[in-house]
Amino acid sequence: MSLFGQRVAALAGVPAERLERLAGGDLSEVLLLRRPDGRCTVAKGGPAIATEAAMLRALARVGVPVPMVEGEHEGVLLLEHIPNDNVFSPHAWADIGAAVRRLHQRTGERYGWPVDYRLGTVELDNRQGNDWALFWGEQRLVSAVRVLDRPWRVRVERLAAKLPALLPAAPEPAFLHGDLWSGNILVREGRLAALIDPACYGGHKEVDLAMLALFDAPPPAFWDSYGPLEPGWEERRPIYQLFPALVHLRLFGSGYAPMVERLLAAVGV
Known part of the structure; x- marks a missing residue:
């Protein structure tokens, strides 16, 4: 597991097997965290997570659908997981x-x-x-x-x-x-x-x-x-x-x- 994955697992208090890498993530590591209660959270790394969180909140205030920010912790941005089937009708x-x-x-x-x-x-x-x-x-x-x-x-x-x-x-x-x-x-x-x-x-x-x-x-x-x-x-x-x-x-x-x-x-x- 990467150092980022180890940090996410420790932060969430879950074993490593509850983490999986998501598709994409060309510019930063992106993991899916499966919580014991069944909820899923996306964990992103990067040097400017506070700025990204602020941007997401600003988009939400305008009425644009975005993932809810669940938390920001020491280089880890936690976001609501939104299922995606990639069918652009x-x-x-x-x-x-x-x-x-x-x-x-x-x-x-x-x-x-x-x-x-x-x-x-x-x-x-x-x-x-x-x-x-x-x-x-x-x-x-x-x-x-x-x-x-x-x-x-x-x-x-x-x-x-x-x-x-x-x-x-x-x-x-x-x-x-x-x-x-x-x-x-x-x-x-x-x-x-x-x-x-x-x-x-x-x-x-x-x-x-x-x-x-x-x-x-x-x-x-x-x-x-x-x-x-x-x-x-x-x-x-x-x-x-x-x-x-x-x-x-x-x-x-x-x-x-x-x-x-x-x-x-x-x-x-």
Whole structure:
């Protein structure tokens, strides 16, 4: 058993055989804890569990379904276990569209989040501000590419310099999930059960939609439920998709280089 598993078992006061590794968990260890009374709890590790817990609670206050936070203990986040059958029916996609619309309707005054966060080893600079093009260019794209080879850095920096002409000057700072793809969406019996693994901040609502469309193909039921998009979204989408592509290139290697290349070519750099 891993050290994390040993910590969870000791914390819950259960034998190791009551723990099992859950699918996923690419960026942190995730275990299912079967309690003696029959209840199941998800245990997650990571360096910022308090921040993740705060994000989940914030999502819940907006009315978005998320797992209930059961506790935070010395690097262990305990969450309600929500069964997931992974069947993305049209009804489920419609639920997802409505939930994301409800999330994005909650707006703030600035871009960013009160504290920084991370996706695996990729730091997220969440300093709050009022310049969207600067936030996206410097605190997302340039920050993500900083440790990559120079040709990638040059092209991304060139794009960042052009963003004031390519992005809306002051979109409403919508409440973003921040890591929205089907792996972070739980569905059951044809309906949305919960959104998980947030990396929240305030930003242009198209960011969430672009990432969802990068790794998935939401059907018309999602878009009909979400509602109309702003003019020019097609041209902006590769700019917003570039950030999760760069994160995946850093975390998972050169297999994502063609995706990054395609998106850079789409925006002309």
